[in-house]
Amino acid sequence: MEDPNAPKPIPKEWLEEFEAASRRPLEQRMRYAFIRTYKPVLDDAPYRSFDTMEEYRRWCEENLPDWLGYGRG
Amino acid sequence: MATFEYRQAQEIRDSFTRNGCRYLFIGKSGAILLGFPDTTQDADLFVEKSPANGQALVAALRELGFNLTNQQAGEIERGKDFVQLKNGPFDLDLVFAPDGIERFEDAWRRRVEVDGFRVCSIDDIIASKVASNRQKDRESLPRLMSFREYLAGKTKGPNAS
Numbered sequence: 001m002e003d004p005n006a007p008k009p010i011p012k013e014w015l016e017e018f019e020a021a022s023r024r025p026l027e028q029r030m031r032y033a034f035i036r037t038y039k040p041v042l043d044d045a046p047y048r049s050f051d052t053m054e055e056y057r058r059w060c061e062e063n064l065p066d067w068l069g070y071g072r073g
Numbered sequence: 074m075a076t077f078e079y080r081q082a083q084e085i086r087d088s089f090t091r092n093g094c095r096y097l098f099i100g101k102s103g104a105i106l107l108g109f110p111d112t113t114q115d116a117d118l119f120v121e122k123s124p125a126n127g128q129a130l131v132a133a134l135r136e137l138g139f140n141l142t143n144q145q146a147g148e149i150e151r152g153k154d155f156v157q158l159k160n161g162p163f164d165l166d167l168v169f170a171p172d173g174i175e176r177f178e179d180a181w182r183r184r185v186e187v188d189g190f191r192v193c194s195i196d197d198i199i200a201s202k203v204a205s206n207r208q209k210d211r212e213s214l215p216r217l218m219s220f221r222e223y224l225a226g227k228t229k230g231p232n233a234s
Contacts, residue, residue, distance in 0.1 A: 007222045007225075008218070008219070008222070010219045010222055010223055011219065014216060014219050014220075014223075015219075015223065017110045018108070018109075018110065018219075018220060018223045020110070021108055021109070021110035022108055022227075026079070026106070026187065026188055027079040029105060029108070029110070030078070030079040030082060030105065030106075031078070031079065032110070032112075033105040033110070033111065033112055033113060034076050034077040034078070034102075034105075034112070034113060034114065035076060035112045035113070035114060036075065036076040036077075036114060037114065039114070042157075043159065043164075045157075045159065046140075046158075046159045046160035047141075047145055047156075047157065047158060047159065047160050048156070048157040049145070049148050049149075049153045049155065049156045049157070050153060050154055050155045050156075051153055051154060052154045052155075052170075053154045053155055053168075053170055053171070053172055053205075055154075055155075056154065056155040057205070057207075060207075068209070069207060069208040069209030069212070070207050070208070070209065071207060071208055072205070072206045072207055072208075073206050073207075073208065073211060
C-alpha cells in the first residue's frame with residue numbers, strides 16, 4: 001500500500017523554479033518576491049491587535065472579503 | 074505603503090539584533106528567505122512573548138520608525154497574540170503565538186540563519202500554515218511541501234542514498 005506520508009515527486013516546473021531561485025542572490029530573490037497590492041479593509045487601519053489568534057482569525061472571516069483568502073476551511 | 078524591500082529586512086535584522094530582540098521570520102516571508110520562489114506582501118515575525126523581549130521589540134520598532142502610542146507599545150510589551158502594524162515605514166505582522174507551533178523556544182532551536190536573518194525552519198512554516206487552514210495557506214501548501222523536499226534533497230547531497 002502507498003505510504004500517504006511518503007514524499008511526492010516535485011513537479012518538473014517547480015523544481016526548475018527552485019533551482020533557478022537558488023542561483024539568485026538573496027537581495028534579488030526578495031526584490032522578485034515582495035509585491036504591493038491594496039487589500040480592502042485589512043489595509044485601512046494603521047494598527048490592529050488581537051488577544052488571541054482565534055480572535056484574529058474570526059475577525060478576518062467576519063470583516064474581510066472572501067476572495068482575499070483569509071477564511072478557514 | 075511602498076513594497077517591502079531587502080534593505081528594510083536588513084534594518085529589521087540589525088535593529089532587532091542591536092536591541093536583543095528574539096524573533097523569527099515566519100510565513101511566506103520566512104520561506105522566501107529560505108529560498109522559496111513566490112510572492113508575498115508583508116513580513117511576518119514570530120516574536121518571543123516575554124516582558125524583556127517585548128521591551129526590546131518596542132525599542133527596535135521605534136528605532137525603525139514605527140509610530141507607536143504608549144498604549145500600543147504596552148500591548149506589544151505584554152504580548153498580544155497578533156499585532157498588525159501599518160504605522161511605520163513598511164507593513165509588519167507580529168505573531169506571538171502562531172497556530173501549529175507550541176513554544177517559541179522550540180522554533181528557536183530549529184531556526185535557520187540566512188545572512189544573519191533568523192528564520193523559522195521550513196517544517197515550522199508549513200506546520201503553522203497547515204494549522205491555520207486558511208484558503209490562501211491551503212493554496213500555497215503543495216508548493217511549499219515540494220520546496221521542503223527540494224531542501225531536504227539539497228541537504229543530503231547528490232550522492233545520498
